[in-house]
Amino acid sequence: MIKKIAYTVGAIALLFGLWGVYVRLFEGEQSANYGSYIGWGLWVAMYLFLAGLAAGAYMLATLDYLFNIPQFKGTGKAMLWAAAVTLPAGLASIGMDIGHMERIWKVYLQPNFSSFLALMVWGYTIFLLLILLSLYLAFTRPEQSVMKLVMWIGLVVAVLVAGGVGFLLGGNASRLFWHVGLLPVQFPVFALASGAALMLVLVGWFGPKEDHGNRANQLWTLGILTVILSVVKLYFLFTDFTQSLYGGVPENVQAVQAIMFGQYSFSFWVVQIGLGTLLPILVLVQPKLAKNDFIAGLMGVLLLIGYAVARILIIVPGQVVPMLPGLAEAFSGPKLTFEYVPSLMEWSVTSAVLGGAILALLIGLDRLVRFTEVKK
Amino acid sequence: MSNPNEATLLNKYASEVFAGLVAPALEDMQVSTHPAEDLPAKEDALVRMNRELKRALEKPASERHWVMVIDLRKCIGCSACTVACIAENKLPPGVVYRPVTIEEVGTYPNVTMKFLPRPCMQCDKPPCTDVCPVSATYKNEEGVAVVDYDQCIGCRACMAACPFGARTFDFGYTYTEQLPVMDGAVIGGESAGGYEHASQEYGKEWARNSRHESPIGNVRKCHFCLHRIKDGILPACTTTCIGRATYFGDANDPDALVTELINKPNVIRLKEELGTEPRVYYVV
Numbered sequence: 001m002i003k004k005i006a007y008t009v010g011a012i013a014l015l016f017g018l019w020g021v022y023v024r025l026f027e028g029e030q031s032a033n034y035g036s037y038i039g040w041g042l043w044v045a046m047y048l049f050l051a052g053l054a055a056g057a058y059m060l061a062t063l064d065y066l067f068n069i070p071q072f073k074g075t076g077k078a079m080l081w082a083a084a085v086t087l088p089a090g091l092a093s094i095g096m097d098i099g100h101m102e103r104i105w106k107v108y109l110q111p112n113f114s115s116f117l118a119l120m121v122w123g124y125t126i127f128l129l130l131i132l133l134s135l136y137l138a139f140t141r142p143e144q145s146v147m148k149l150v151m152w153i154g155l156v157v158a159v160l161v162a163g164g165v166g167f168l169l170g171g172n173a174s175r176l177f178w179h180v181g182l183l184p185v186q187f188p189v190f191a192l193a194s195g196a197a198l199m200l201v202l203v204g205w206f207g208p209k210e211d212h213g214n215r216a217n218q219l220w221t222l223g224i225l226t227v228i229l230s231v232v233k234l235y236f237l238f239t240d241f242t243q244s245l246y247g248g249v250p251e252n253v254q255a256v257q258a259i260m261f262g263q264y265s266f267s268f269w270v271v272q273i274g275l276g277t278l279l280p281i282l283v284l285v286q287p288k289l290a291k292n293d294f295i296a297g298l299m300g301v302l303l304l305i306g307y308a309v310a311r312i313l314i315i316v317p318g319q320v321v322p323m324l325p326g327l328a329e330a331f332s333g334p335k336l337t338f339e340y341v342p343s344l345m346e347w348s349v350t351s352a353v354l355g356g357a358i359l360a361l362l363i364g365l366d367r368l369v370r371f372t373e374v375k376k
Numbered sequence: 377m378s379n380p381n382e383a384t385l386l387n388k389y390a391s392e393v394f395a396g397l398v399a400p401a402l403e404d405m406q407v408s409t410h411p412a413e414d415l416p417a418k419e420d421a422l423v424r425m426n427r428e429l430k431r432a433l434e435k436p437a438s439e440r441h442w443v444m445v446i447d448l449r450k451c452i453g454c455s456a457c458t459v460a461c462i463a464e465n466k467l468p469p470g471v472v473y474r475p476v477t478i479e480e481v482g483t484y485p486n487v488t489m490k491f492l493p494r495p496c497m498q499c500d501k502p503p504c505t506d507v508c509p510v511s512a513t514y515k516n517e518e519g520v521a522v523v524d525y526d527q528c529i530g531c532r533a534c535m536a537a538c539p540f541g542a543r544t545f546d547f548g549y550t551y552t553e554q555l556p557v558m559d560g561a562v563i564g565g566e567s568a569g570g571y572e573h574a575s576q577e578y579g580k581e582w583a584r585n586s587r588h589e590s591p592i593g594n595v596r597k598c599h600f601c602l603h604r605i606k607d608g609i610l611p612a613c614t615t616t617c618i619g620r621a622t623y624f625g626d627a628n629d630p631d632a633l634v635t636e637l638i639n640k641p642n643v644i645r646l647k648e649e650l651g652t653e654p655r656v657y658y659v660v
Contacts, residue, residue, distance in 0.1 A: 035470070035547075036544035099531075103528075110527075112510060117509040118509035174537060323538070324540060327475065327494070327541050331475035333469045334470040
């Protein structure tokens with residue numbers, strides 16, 4: 001039943017998204033709401049989220065294939081598949097964001113390696129190849145040492161690319177909100193947390209039915225892991241914001257205030273903190289609830305939504321404060337604003353990306369990498 | 377004494393001591409009695425800067441150090457520079473290279489306005505160039521940060537990195553698109569399109585025929601009007617400034633007006649603490 005609903009949601013999301021993809025590809029970026037002052041919006045945030053999800057999923061696949069933790073036996077292939085789906089989805093999201101996507105080959109053939117963005121494109125390409133190689137080995141020779149070697153390399157690369165995205169933002173000394181939070185440290189933790197949330201969904205909702213006993217234990221362990229990571233994440237947020245507010249540098253204070261009390265306060269308090277963090281923590285610390293398939297999966301979905309919103313609330317507030325006093329009013333024109341709410345077209349494209357990812361994930365789980373097949 | 381009236385006047389109005397010192401000096405001097413407007417005019421800064429520009433262009437490009445100096449005491453916030461820049465570079469809606477920020481300073485009734493024209497700072501250590509994944513934006517040999525529109529992939533990383541908000545993205549807007557057309561009465565996009573198709577930035581013609589052609593989909597920025605400079609013409613913002621508040625020239629020329637101006641203590645650069653070493657100076 002849940003699977004049918006998931007297929008339906010994925011299909012509807014993809015269908016709604018096709019409109020946005022058409023508009024983006026054939027009419028350009030005018031109907032997006034990001035602009036010249038807030039240049040990175042929903043699609044960049046979704047790239048951070050989905051690429052982080054891929055890194056996290058890969059990290060969790062190592063529980064099976066690298067560290068041989070008995071409780072997670074049989075989950076590795078599904079997590080590798082999740083990584084193989086979410087990474088291209090993230091790259092599709094960022095691809096839609098660039099003005100000349102037909103020139104993306106230049107990043108491979110004419111790269112500027114002093115650009116962290118170029119390094120990330122290369123890093124994610126290598127990571128994608130490692131995911132595919134790991135998946136291939138998972139089917140062909142999961143027990144051999146070559147699998148372990150590849151997983152080790154993949155694990156290191158996953159941490160590096162997850163942290164690298166943090167650097168992509170944090171390296172901008174001119175954007176204080178990104179610069180002070182030590183994002184390269186935070187992002188691998190975010191990635192692992194979102195990977196664990198995704199695993200809750202996959203195991204809880206789509207795990208093998210005949211393996212109910214083990215699944216309850218998996219869910220309980222994952223629940224604890226998720227709670228710990230969520231608490232760590234909350235602590236990062238707390239230190240980040242208190243440091244910014246206490247330091248009192250206006251640009252940084254304004255960004256934090258925009259999140260906590262300004263135009264993003266609902267998304268922050270209700271979605272990210274309330275539904276996306278506190279509620280899952282409260283539910284998942286209770287063994288009875290955490291071991292319930294449906295509830296665990298539902299908490300996983302809520303956590304994922306919370307993490308996605310968290311990425312948006314890192315990307316956008318870093319750009320909402322004018323670089324110079326009066327810049328917002330200095331010149332009028334389309335896209336010269338420091339306010340940002342994603343447009344319908346942007347949501348539509350994101351819907352296509354997520355819908356496509358959901359369908360690909362489900363089809364893969366059904367036909368390619370069933371949990372039951374890899375049960376040892 | 378050639379003009380006894382003036383000496384008498386001095387004697388009459390100046391103190392005894394002053395008149396005693398000065399009057400003898402006037403003995404053999406021809407002092408004009410003509411109205412002030414007939415006096416030899418002081419050379420206009422533009423004339424001097426034009427001369428200095430030509431002098432700088434005789435040097436190899438790498439030996440020039442273009443700087444812009446903006447005298448905030450003279451700026452009246454008319455935005456003529458902004459408009460001139462738009463006209464010169466045929467900037468579409470939403471793309472601006474040189475806005476003028478306006479800040480109200482003080483508390484009523486003791487208030488005043490502060491104007492700050494903001495071109496690209498042409499930083500010597502620009503945070504915007506290193507971040508470009510394909511080296512589409514870089515400092516050219518004259519030290520001006522340029523954008524290779526044909527290379528730019530439109531990722532906007534440079535926009536995120538610029539501490540001055542000096543880069544804007546070309547979303548493909550035009551002024552005349554979707555306007556109604558009626559021959560002889562209303563000029564629509566097709567009729568007036570010539571104006572919007574004629575950008576000559578970087579010495580090349582940039583067509584605006586389709587939504588996918590550069591510079592649409594690219595990040596754009598002030599380039600000190602390089603296409604004018606190479607022909608010995610000052611940047612549009614400089615020549616248009618009605619208050620002569622904007623100066624431009626080669627800071628490697630010890631006799632240049634800009635060199636004179638930036639070597640005084642009443643000069644600042646924006647966000648010095650970031651260490652980007654801007655080439656735009658403000659006289660305060």
